[in-house]
Amino acid sequence: MIAFGATERVIGHGAILSRLLAEMAASRLAHAYLFHGPVGVGKATAARALATALFCEGNPEPCGKCPHCVKMDAGVHADFLYLGMAEGKTRIVVDQVREVARSISLTPLESKWRAALVDDAHLLNEQAANALLKTLEEPPPNTLLILVTDRPGAIMPTLRSRCRAVRFSPLADSELAAWVARQPGVTREVAVEVVKRAMGSVRRAAALLDEELLAREMRFQEEFGRVISGETTLAGLCALAEYWSDRERFVTATTLLGTWMEERIRSAVTGMGAGREVGALLEIKNLAETLVRQVHRFNVNRQLVLEALFIQIAKGRNREGGNSPFPNKGRG
Ligand SMILES: [Zn+2]
Structure with missing residues (x-):
């Protein structure tokens, strides 16, 4: 585990970090990296750790005590630039990229390097991606750019090919x-x-x-398990849909439904007589995604959406007979 400062630590990913630090020690760092992998596994934290190591006086490993480490930890290092989606926006826009490109081309203020983190790089719009590509084609000396994303396929291929890809796995x-x-x-x-x-x-x-969220999830899984095993009447199902249609609960319910469907599809693909079951599950998954999108876009009634989904799922499960509704339940 690499510590850099008191509060933030990279959890796991030891092999990746060792390799990057070795590249740094041998002066073989790429100008640009693409850190990709699932959401929330620590890609941006690792990017910050690498920049900290680069700035640190005691490198290769960040010491956690020198002015560079302290400033990185406090989020105030002048040679570190963060580029992410601005509040209230849906994409990263070209003006933001130009600002970072300009700053990164200047002489470092505090250390020998300048580093920039492009968070959720798949959110760069086309113009912004092209502007960033220009910087990558002629990178200023002593600069490090790290693009972070959970959707590498959504990044412009020409931009992607300019970066050294590093794949992060779930912890x-x-x-x-x-x-x-x-x-x-x-x-x-x-x-x-x-x-x-x-x-x-x-x-x-x-x-x-946050125990409230945990309790909410546990309750949903319990109730949803009864829907699937056919223990819930139609009236009960509607009451359930009403309860989970509250704005925050709806997010929990649809997130867990999405995970459940993905797990089911994954295990069905490898199962016997997979074709029909996979087809039925994909149909429900598509229906769910369409309905949830409509809720966000057109303010469609959340309760009706959940009723429709619960009924479809209950129907499908009754045909199959009830297995454990949460195949990952015993994980760990
Ligand atoms: Zn240090």
């Missing part, structure tokens, strides 16, 4: 468990539930440490 349950155990005031029971549900994402684990 191991043991790595997450060690992190959860260090958080204050977490009981053993909560820790176990959080790790089981976090799916290798430290961001998701952090969110679940």
